[in-house]
Amino acid sequence: MSADQRQGALAHALLKRAPLWQEAEARARRFGHGRSDDPTDATRVADDYRLLAHDLARARALIPGSRAREYLESTYARVHATLNHGEVRLLATLQQLFREQIPAAVIWLAPYLVWATLLFALAAVAGYALVERFPELIALFASPDLIASVESGRLWTEGLLNIAPSSVLSVQILANNIVVSLFAYCTGFLFGLGTLYILGLNGLMLGAIFAFTAQHGLGGALASFIVAHGCVELSVMCLSGAAGAAVGEALVRPGSHGRVAAFRTAALRSGQVLFACALLLVGAGLIEGYVSPDPRIPVGIKVAIGVSYWLFMLALLSGRLWIRRRPALDAPRAA
Amino acid sequence: MNELAQQLSVDSATGIDVTLPLAGAGARSYAFVVDWHIRVVLGLAWYGAATLLYNYARNGGISLAPPLGTDARWFGVVLVPALALYFLYHPLLELLMRGSTPGKRMAGVRVVSRDGSAPSVGALLVRNVFRLIDSLPICYGLGLTLAALTREHVRCGDMAAGTLLVYETASAGFALTPATTAGTLDVATAELLAELLARWPGLALPARGALARQLLARCGRSAEEVAALDDAALRQALIEVTRMAGAGT
Numbered sequence: 049m050s051a052d053q054r055q056g057a058l059a060h061a062l063l064k065r066a067p068l069w070q071e072a073e074a075r076a077r078r079f080g081h082g083r084s085d086d087p088t089d090a091t092r093v094a095d096d097y098r099l100l101a102h103d104l105a106r107a108r109a110l111i112p113g114s115r116a117r118e119y120l121e122s123t124y125a126r127v128h129a130t131l132n133h134g135e136v137r138l139l140a141t142l143q144q145l146f147r148e149q150i151p152a153a154v155i156w157l158a159p160y161l162v163w164a165t166l167l168f169a170l171a172a173v174a175g176y177a178l179v180e181r182f183p184e185l186i187a188l189f190a191s192p193d194l195i196a197s198v199e200s201g202r203l204w205t206e207g208l209l210n211i212a213p214s215s216v217l218s219v220q221i222l223a224n225n226i227v228v229s230l231f232a233y234c235t236g237f238l239f240g241l242g243t244l245y246i247l248g249l250n251g252l253m254l255g256a257i258f259a260f261t262a263q264h265g266l267g268g269a270l271a272s273f274i275v276a277h278g279c280v281e282l283s284v285m286c287l288s289g290a291a292g293a294a295v296g297e298a299l300v301r302p303g304s305h306g307r308v309a310a311f312r313t314a315a316l317r318s319g320q321v322l323f324a325c326a327l328l329l330v331g332a333g334l335i336e337g338y339v340s341p342d343p344r345i346p347v348g349i350k351v352a353i354g355v356s357y358w359l360f361m362l363a364l365l366s367g368r369l370w371i372r373r374r375p376a377l378d379a380p381r382a383a
Numbered sequence: 384m385n386e387l388a389q390q391l392s393v394d395s396a397t398g399i400d401v402t403l404p405l406a407g408a409g410a411r412s413y414a415f416v417v418d419w420h421i422r423v424v425l426g427l428a429w430y431g432a433a434t435l436l437y438n439y440a441r442n443g444g445i446s447l448a449p450p451l452g453t454d455a456r457w458f459g460v461v462l463v464p465a466l467a468l469y470f471l472y473h474p475l476l477e478l479l480m481r482g483s484t485p486g487k488r489m490a491g492v493r494v495v496s497r498d499g500s501a502p503s504v505g506a507l508l509v510r511n512v513f514r515l516i517d518s519l520p521i522c523y524g525l526g527l528t529l530a531a532l533t534r535e536h537v538r539c540g541d542m543a544a545g546t547l548l549v550y551e552t553a554s555a556g557f558a559l560t561p562a563t564t565a566g567t568l569d570v571a572t573a574e575l576l577a578e579l580l581a582r583w584p585g586l587a588l589p590a591r592g593a594l595a596r597q598l599l600a601r602c603g604r605s606a607e608e609v610a611a612l613d614d615a616a617l618r619q620a621l622i623e624v625t626r627m628a629g630a631g632t
Contacts (some may be wrong), residue, residue: 056569059569103400110477114571115574121402124399125402128393128401132499141504145505206595213458217458227515230512234513312543316543317474364509
């Protein structure tokens with residue numbers, strides 16, 4: 049028998065085992081889709097894994113370009129995934145996220161948070177100084193309707209509830225804020241420049257509008273409007289900017305890892321805080337839609353709401369909202 | 384990572400690597416287009432049905448017109464769910480289907496992490512957040528460009544999340560026939576025969592005729608003999624060769 053004939057015979061003998069592969073694939077599909085919890089089946093899936101590994105090794109040597117080898121590859125991969133993938137427990141995942149991962153990410157982002165806040169504050173001061181010195185520059189930051197409203201002696205926020213219901217306002221505001229927050233994070237991909245731009249621009253706008261309203265005696269009114277939702281909203285803006293800055297720095301200075309690996313690590317780690325940011329912005333949007341524009345709510349209440357929500361934000365980000373189980377002090381220690 | 388074959392190789396406990404072929408920009412685009420159509424249909428279907436029901440409940444009329452003023456109930460019952468269906472389609476379905484969507488299923492691809500397993504919840508959400516960047520400047524220009532130019536065919540979101548788009552090879556492509564196992568034909572020819580016969584109705588006449596003549600010549604039939612056969616006779620000849628190979632003759 050020649051070598052070719054021997055190889056051919058081995059290949060055909062291997063292919064006769066195909067029904068076993070098809071059974072293995074069907075078992076892996078059942079388990080993968082949660083349609084089976086039979087312990088016997090589970091044991092057989094483990095046996096299938098070894099069987100398929102053995103046959104795949106032979107197929108790669110004997111019939112590398114065949115459909116049968118491709119089928120074995122995909123079946124082996126499916127069984128591998130079935131054996132190795134863990135069950136997704138959403139509640140446990142979320143608990144771990146808020147209890148441990150987000151607080152750890154916030155601590156890791158602390159230096160970036162300081163710089164992002166500083167940048168935002170400096171931009172706000174710059175915007176204030178710019179419009180105070182050159183009032184006509186407000187046209188760069190505010191719409192003509194807003195300018196006309198302030199120049200006529202009233203804030204554009206007055207009468208908002210007459211134009212649109214609170215629920216509509218809230219959804220529009222929180223959707224816009226979440227998108228801006230996500231952009232502040234994602235644009236860190238542009239070596240951090242996009243994040244710096246968003247933080248700087250938003251700071252400039254805030255400072256400019258405050259200067260403009262102050263020039264028309266409405267600075268206090270604007271502060272009263274903002275206080276309920278603004279503390280958290282501005283904090284989240286800085287936090288998202290910090291996350292984006294971390295991503296940007298990973299691209300600029302990857303350290304000992306490759307640029308892509310550093311980017312991936314930074315993105316995954318800093319991206320965790322976006323969950324908390326999105327939740328906080330939902331609350332801020334509801335406050336901005338229901339509380340801030342309502343003239344019937346006293347300023348003192350709005351301040352209390354703003355401060356309370358800000359403290360809630362700190363508790364959420366530090367993980368202090370969760371009750372931690374302490375080990376019993378009088379439990380016997382191991383020798 | 385095997386650079387030549389562009390596949391993901393994952394170490395396994397058996398010592399035999401799991402290999403998953405990487406999907407390129409074409410499969411990615413196909414999956415996206417299918418998903419986009421589904422999103423649009425779902426969003427429009429909700430919008431239409433909810434508007435009809437809303438207007439009927441409100442004034443007894445059958446109308447698709449939105450209310451004239453800003454109506455909170457219309458906003459909350461009609462518009463927000465329709466927009467949520469459209470914008471949250473990818474993140475929600477990828478989470479629920481462990482890295483897959485209906486469009487990805489049709490394209491035969493799936494999102495996996497670098498160890499071949501289904502991506503984590505955080506990775507899937509980060510991957511979807513970066514769609515904001517990948518969709519720039521329009522129509523996923525940046526994402527498609529990166530997918531076409533990078534070695535692993537990844538877009539920005541995949542880089543951030545540590546995920547890859549791989550082919551899930553359909554098992555339907557493998558058909559075990561007696562001819563494959565009998566040993567009288569080599570494996571490649573036997574598989575070609577089975578595949579040609581399976582795809583016969585879908586192939587154009589000239590193409591299937593040329594393929595059939597080549598295969599029959601490979602199986603030992605003379606060129607003059609097969610040249611005289613018409614379409615039906617060619618198919619019958621292929622079936623006969625398969626049957627004889629399966630019988631071991």
